[in-house]
Amino acid sequence: MTNDDVLNVFREAGALLEGHFILSSGRRSPVFLQKALVFSQPTLSEKLCKALAAKLTAEFGKIDVVAGPAVGGIIPGYELARQLGARSIFAERVDGQLQFRRGFSIAEGERVLIAEDIVTTGLSFRETVEALDALPGEVVGGACIIDRSNGRADVGCKLISLAAVDFPDYDANDLPPDLAAMEAVKPGSRGLA
Template sequence: MTQDEVLQEFRDAGALLEGHFILSSGLRSPVFLQKMFIFMDPARTERLCRALAHKIEARFGTIDYVVSPAIGGIVPGYETARQLGAKAVFVEREDGKFALRRGFSIPEGARVVMVEDIVTTGLSSRECLAAIADTPGTVVGAACLIDRSGGKADLGVPLVALAAVDIPTYAPDALPPELAAIPAVKPGSRGIQGAKP
């Protein structure tokens, strides 16, 4: 699957939105990728995660475990693991820090890849990878559907992405005038309904 085909999947799902968005990092952006519009369609999710699994295998070889951060990474992590024939587990916040819970564990020698939905700054990915480092498994790399940093996010391990796009982000006090003129909405809020797909 080419990068253009991946982005077209997002457009076709109404998941590539334009406006003024407050990202989870606190940064602002004129583009938001509403990945839940992708994940509500099992066939589309399967297509994208199958393509991601092929890229993971090509880069890292056999994978035993896929670990994803809750909650946004659970669906792509599960489906990518299914395509890889691997186990799927996820980390959740416990006392403000990602950890394996629910009895999940990763055995010694297991080859592990961390799978995310979207990477922006890489913060949640690094936190997820730190939690995996506390297990006896071996992290071989990370993967995501879209790397919106355009390859600039440093996760400390190799990152495979179906699409790498450089979508600008801005500090709230350093907005360009055209973005400052648009009311900001936080994804997941009711205000997102007014965005232009």
Template sequence: MTEDEVLAEFRAADALLEGHFILSSGLHSPVFLQKMLVFQDPQRTERLCRALAEAITARFGQVDLIVSPAVGGIIPGYETARALGCRAVFVEREDGEFRLRRGFEIPAGARVVMVEDIVTTGLSSRECLAAIRHHPGELLGAACIIDRSNGKADVGAPLVSLCKLDVPAYPADALPTELAAIPATKPGSRGLKK
């Protein structure tokens, strides 16, 4: 799947939004990828994650386990694992840190890849990878559907993506005039009240 085909899937789902958005990283951006509008369509999700599974196999070879961060990574992690024919588990925040819960395990010797939906700064990917490293499996690397850092984010492991975008993101105190003139919305899930 080409980068244009990946973006076409997001456009077809009305998931490539323009405006003024506060990202889960706290940065502000004129573009937001509302991936849950993509993931609500099983066929679209299957196409994207099958392509991601092919990219993972090409880079890392056989994979035994996919680990994803909750919430955004659960669906693409599961669907990518299904395409790879392996298991999928996820980490959740407990006392502010990602941990495996629910009886999930990473067996010794398991070949593991972390799958994320979208990488912006790489923070949640780094946190997920740190949790994986507390277990005896062999961490091969990471993968995401869209790398909106255009390869600049350091996730702490080799990263495979279906699409790299160079989308600007700004600290709140350094907004361009045209972006500052638009009311900001925060469409992501991080920071929602429980």
């Protein structure tokens, strides 16, 4: 799939929004990808993750475990694991730190792939890498459906994306006038209980 193919899936799902958005990172953007609208449709999730899984197999070979951060990594992580014939686990926030709970484990020697929906700054990815450092197994790399940083985000491991885009984003104190004139909306999930 090309970048345009992936963005068309988001458009068709009504998930490519325009306005003034506060991203999970705190940065501001005139474009927001409401991935929940895409991942609420199993056929779209399967289509995107199947295409990404083909790239991952070519890059990393066999994957034993796909691990993602809650909330954004759960559905793509599960579908990627299904496509790759791997297990799916997720980390969740406890007192502000990502932890693997619910009996999730990784055995010595297992090859682990980190999965996310959208990468902007790479913070959730880096936090997932840190949580995995406490467990056995080998992090072989990471995957996301869309890399909003167009390859610039530091995610703490090699990242393979299905699409890489360069939507503008800004510091809240340095907005272009047209964006500053609009009311800001925070549609993301970071900070949810």
